[in-house]
Amino acid sequence: MEKAKHEYLDLSPAFNPNSVAIIGASEKPGKVGHVIMQNYVDIGFSGKIYPVNINAEGKIMGYQSYKRVSGIKKPIDLAVIAIPADGVPATLEECGKCGVKSAVIVSGGFAEIGRTDLQDKLVKTAQKYKMPVVGPNCLGIMDPLSRTDTLFLPTFKIDKPKIGGVSFVSQSGSVGSSTLDLISGEGFGLARFISYGNAAVVDEVDILHFLAHDERTKVVLFYLEGVKRGKEFIEVAKEISRIKPVVILKGGTTSGGVSAAHSHTASLAGSAAAYEAVFRQTGIVIANELEDLLYYGKIFATQPLVTGNRIAVITNGGGHGVLASDALYQNGLVFPKLSKKSETTLRKTMPALVNIAMPLDIGGEADAQRFGAALQTVTEDSNVDAIMMIALFQTPGADEKLADMVIQYSKNGKKPLVVVSTGGKYTKSHTDIMEESGVPVYESPTQAARALSALINYSKYRNTGV
Amino acid sequence: MEKAKHEYLDLSPAFNPNSVAIIGASEKPGKVGHVIMQNYVDIGFSGKIYPVNINAEGKIMGYQSYKRVSGIKKPIDLAVIAIPADGVPATLEECGKCGVKSAVIVSGGFAEIGRTDLQDKLVKTAQKYKMPVVGPNCLGIMDPLSRTDTLFLPTFKIDKPKIGGVSFVSQSGSVGSSTLDLISGEGFGLARFISYGNAAVVDEVDILHFLAHDERTKVVLFYLEGVKRGKEFIEVAKEISRIKPVVILKGGTTSGGVSAAHSHTASLAGSAAAYEAVFRQTGIVIANELEDLLYYGKIFATQPLVTGNRIAVITNGGGHGVLASDALYQNGLVFPKLSKKSETTLRKTMPALVNIAMPLDIGGEADAQRFGAALQTVTEDSNVDAIMMIALFQTPGADEKLADMVIQYSKNGKKPLVVVSTGGKYTKSHTDIMEESGVPVYESPTQAARALSALINYSKYRNTGV
Numbered sequence: 001m002e003k004a005k006h007e008y009l010d011l012s013p014a015f016n017p018n019s020v021a022i023i024g025a026s027e028k029p030g031k032v033g034h035v036i037m038q039n040y041v042d043i044g045f046s047g048k049i050y051p052v053n054i055n056a057e058g059k060i061m062g063y064q065s066y067k068r069v070s071g072i073k074k075p076i077d078l079a080v081i082a083i084p085a086d087g088v089p090a091t092l093e094e095c096g097k098c099g100v101k102s103a104v105i106v107s108g109g110f111a112e113i114g115r116t117d118l119q120d121k122l123v124k125t126a127q128k129y130k131m132p133v134v135g136p137n138c139l140g141i142m143d144p145l146s147r148t149d150t151l152f153l154p155t156f157k158i159d160k161p162k163i164g165g166v167s168f169v170s171q172s173g174s175v176g177s178s179t180l181d182l183i184s185g186e187g188f189g190l191a192r193f194i195s196y197g198n199a200a201v202v203d204e205v206d207i208l209h210f211l212a213h214d215e216r217t218k219v220v221l222f223y224l225e226g227v228k229r230g231k232e233f234i235e236v237a238k239e240i241s242r243i244k245p246v247v248i249l250k251g252g253t254t255s256g257g258v259s260a261a262h263s264h265t266a267s268l269a270g271s272a273a274a275y276e277a278v279f280r281q282t283g284i285v286i287a288n289e290l291e292d293l294l295y296y297g298k299i300f301a302t303q304p305l306v307t308g309n310r311i312a313v314i315t316n317g318g319g320h321g322v323l324a325s326d327a328l329y330q331n332g333l334v335f336p337k338l339s340k341k342s343e344t345t346l347r348k349t350m351p352a353l354v355n356i357a358m359p360l361d362i363g364g365e366a367d368a369q370r371f372g373a374a375l376q377t378v379t380e381d382s383n384v385d386a387i388m389m390i391a392l393f394q395t396p397g398a399d400e401k402l403a404d405m406v407i408q409y410s411k412n413g414k415k416p417l418v419v420v421s422t423g424g425k426y427t428k429s430h431t432d433i434m435e436e437s438g439v440p441v442y443e444s445p446t447q448a449a450r451a452l453s454a455l456i457n458y459s460k461y462r463n464t465g466v
Numbered sequence: 467m468e469k470a471k472h473e474y475l476d477l478s479p480a481f482n483p484n485s486v487a488i489i490g491a492s493e494k495p496g497k498v499g500h501v502i503m504q505n506y507v508d509i510g511f512s513g514k515i516y517p518v519n520i521n522a523e524g525k526i527m528g529y530q531s532y533k534r535v536s537g538i539k540k541p542i543d544l545a546v547i548a549i550p551a552d553g554v555p556a557t558l559e560e561c562g563k564c565g566v567k568s569a570v571i572v573s574g575g576f577a578e579i580g581r582t583d584l585q586d587k588l589v590k591t592a593q594k595y596k597m598p599v600v601g602p603n604c605l606g607i608m609d610p611l612s613r614t615d616t617l618f619l620p621t622f623k624i625d626k627p628k629i630g631g632v633s634f635v636s637q638s639g640s641v642g643s644s645t646l647d648l649i650s651g652e653g654f655g656l657a658r659f660i661s662y663g664n665a666a667v668v669d670e671v672d673i674l675h676f677l678a679h680d681e682r683t684k685v686v687l688f689y690l691e692g693v694k695r696g697k698e699f700i701e702v703a704k705e706i707s708r709i710k711p712v713v714i715l716k717g718g719t720t721s722g723g724v725s726a727a728h729s730h731t732a733s734l735a736g737s738a739a740a741y742e743a744v745f746r747q748t749g750i751v752i753a754n755e756l757e758d759l760l761y762y763g764k765i766f767a768t769q770p771l772v773t774g775n776r777i778a779v780i781t782n783g784g785g786h787g788v789l790a791s792d793a794l795y796q797n798g799l800v801f802p803k804l805s806k807k808s809e810t811t812l813r814k815t816m817p818a819l820v821n822i823a824m825p826l827d828i829g830g831e832a833d834a835q836r837f838g839a840a841l842q843t844v845t846e847d848s849n850v851d852a853i854m855m856i857a858l859f860q861t862p863g864a865d866e867k868l869a870d871m872v873i874q875y876s877k878n879g880k881k882p883l884v885v886v887s888t889g890g891k892y893t894k895s896h897t898d899i900m901e902e903s904g905v906p907v908y909e910s911p912t913q914a915a916r917a918l919s920a921l922i923n924y925s926k927y928r929n930t931g932v
Contacts, residue, residue, distance in 0.1 A: 175785035184890050392644050424624065
């Protein structure tokens with residue numbers, strides 16, 4: 001069932017629906033169809049909500065309910081299907097017949113347990129009606145701006161992200177939900193989330209194509225176990241990487257992982273080396289571990305691209321300066337040679353005991369004013385490509401004025417800036433504010449250096465195509 | 467000034483003082499001598515507190531104050547010296563004369579700014595009186611059990627750890643204070659903290675020797691930039707590694723880092739390869755980044771040693787199972803081949819859809835009971851050396867009962883167990899409880915696998931000496 005070149009399924013109706021039919025909607029708390037109904041009610045979905053339940057007459061959660069989709073007789077952009085697997089093929093067929101524009105099938109019980117017969121029926125129906133169908137066996141989609149949310153996990157167990165520019169795609173539901181939960185604690189927000197499960201119809205190629213052309217998506221984070229259409233994947237990966245960064249964490253890169261991935265999503269995880277080669281060739285940013293999705297996500301979401309690798313380090317702690325130096329050099333980054341002008345300016349603005357060299361240790365008593373002076377000087381130095389500022393809030397001079405200075409700088413910042421702050425409650429109260437204001441903050445020099453390295457390598461790809 | 471073999475300075479009087487003289491004590495908030503006085507008052511130091519200030523008559527913060535140490539005329543276990551550098555040598559000499567048993571000099575202004583003349587005087591005095599002197603230019607020491615605390619950072623800016631079995635040593639004050647702040651958020655507590663600054667008298671060799679024989683210290687975490695006495699270091703490292711694990715993060719392992727370390731603590735950071743060779747040969751656990759201190763610290767603080775590398779993975783999320791598999795195999799660990807008996811038991815206790823294989827994905831709906839059954843079976847299997855349990859709390863079945871089951875298991879656990887839980891507020895509320903109860907919890911399979919690998923490698927060293 002190979003698709004013709006450049007034929008992609010359009011996910012717009014699913015992500016920007018004016019009307020949603022929730023098939024399997026229920027009054028009973030705990031039921032999947034109840035959680036999904038509740039989501040649409042709670043997030044204030046502004047379109048029409050049509051609960052559908054073969055057993056329910058009258059109303060569900062205050063909304064007029066229908067026994068069948070065909071009974072609605074209004075345009076439907078998205079059908080969310082949450083009924084037992086056996087009933088899904090006929091229901092999808094009915095959706096197609098009624099002109100439903102897109103569907104998300106959260107129900108499991110298809111290819112993942114050997115019921116390829118049921119799944120094949122879904123594929124046929126989707127093809128017949130050219131309907132983008134997400135799933136089955138997935139968490140589905142979430143979009144905090146258009147307010148669509150098919151996640152059926154208990155709502156009190158998972159924090160939901162604010163609106164932002166980062167889209168997150170996960171082949172795995174568990175990686176999807178736990179990472180969404182983590183993303184909610186980050187300063188950058190979410191554009192689109194999609195967990196696509198068995199990928200019977202909509203697959204990674206369709207998703208990347210949609211996100212490439214989605215204006216709200218500035219950065220894509222992706223947990224991937226395997227690719228079905230290799231050629232098309234390469235084509236779409238090249239296309240999207242020319243427009244925006246895509247960070248991929250590939251599951252199944254070792255013998256143990258490959259076998260686990262196969263039994264998890266029946267993915268042919270394939271040779272790790274082959275995937276790595278494809279990713280490098282297509283400009284994909286490679287995440288080596290789960291944490292990288294967040295570390296890389298936040299620098300791409302907030303900082304401008306930069307191709308140079310000369311990083312100025314400003315620190316109020318000597319030991320962190322040493323660790324930052326190691327982290328930079330381990331990641332292919334170097335210190336700048338500051339210009340004579342910078343050296344002269346710093347000599348004038350810094351206390352006598354400050355050694356004008358990299359890393360620039362401005363002293364444990366440094367305050368917002370001293371940090372600001374150092375930051376301005378290195379920013380204006382054309383030998384500096386990007387800046388790592390280490391602000392340890394345990395010190396006497398580091399306070400809310402320092403956080404505010406960084407936020408103001410960041411708003412007009414012409415060079416990429418990352419902040420390193422390590423600590424407990426007092427520190428976190430300041431890093432939270434900085435992150436909310438778009439400053440990428442890392443807990444260690446290593447995290448920050450790896451993120452800078454990812455930014456620079458991707459920027460080079462964008463500039464040169466390699 | 468080489469010390470004779472096996473001649474170590476004894477730090478006991480500094481860490482278990484019955485009386486402390488605070489030289490430079492002050493009524494003025496913000497002054498270093500004020501913060502230190504406040505520490506001893508706030509933590510309820512049970513011994514005698516003698517404030518000393520040349521300019522103060524009468525009382526300081528309610529305590530009888532003295533113009534000079536010689537005026538006290540009582541036994542003094544520890545003198546904390548927080549006065550301008552120029553006055554320190556004479557003051558230390560006076561301490562020696564009065565029989566003060568140990569000193570911590572927090573003042574800066576010595577070798578680190580070129581005043582080797584002043585520092586040499588301290589060394590001579592310390593040698594004359596065989597006095598263990600920590601510093602100068604350091605944060606000093608902290609011990610939550612004996613309630614000694616010379617840290618002079620603003621107390622509201624740094625969380626202080628609870629009492630525990632992990633000692634933390636830092637050549638750098640900034641790494642010291644920020645990491646202490648982080649350790650306060652961890653379930654394991656602190657035995658002894660020491661930031662030793664210029665190491666004029668007490669150095670890493672003395673400290674490791676003291677900690678080797680300190681019953682309260684079960685694990686040592688160490689941030690080190692350079693070693694002064696190579697031979698003695700190797701000797702003491704071998705000695706302590708045979709008794710308890712020492713995790714060292716070495717600053718200055720790259721060209722950039724070496725030069726930064728030199729200007730920071732005048733350390734001859736030396737060849738990274740040479741240090742690595744020494745660490746491996748002496749059983750030191752090598753931390754590659756700041757985070758490793760915490761990741762390794764918590765597994766060593768809570769789990770038994772184990773030399774085998776067969777790790778059973780139990781998970782309620784398929785994607786995390788794949789990532790765990792990759793993380794294990796990347797770190798030299800493998801899956802066990804479960805015994806026939808285990809397979810039979812699991813087949814009986816797990817639902818039909820659960821594939822009895824590694825990683826054992828027990829399903830997104832798994833609850834405490836199912837997790838418990840799986841955990842018991844793999845624990846009893848002699849093919850299993852240690853267990854990684856992935857508990858994603860976004861799922862319907864994972865709740866406080868699951869956290870409680872893990873805590874109970876862990877109390878009687880005969881095999882090392884690490885838990886992976888990734889998520890936001892709901893997850894954290896459960897992982898905090900587990901950590902407080904001695905279960906090591908990690909945010910990603912990679913962190914957990916690296917910690918297990920560190921545990922196993924160290925256990926092998928303990929068993930075989932290599």
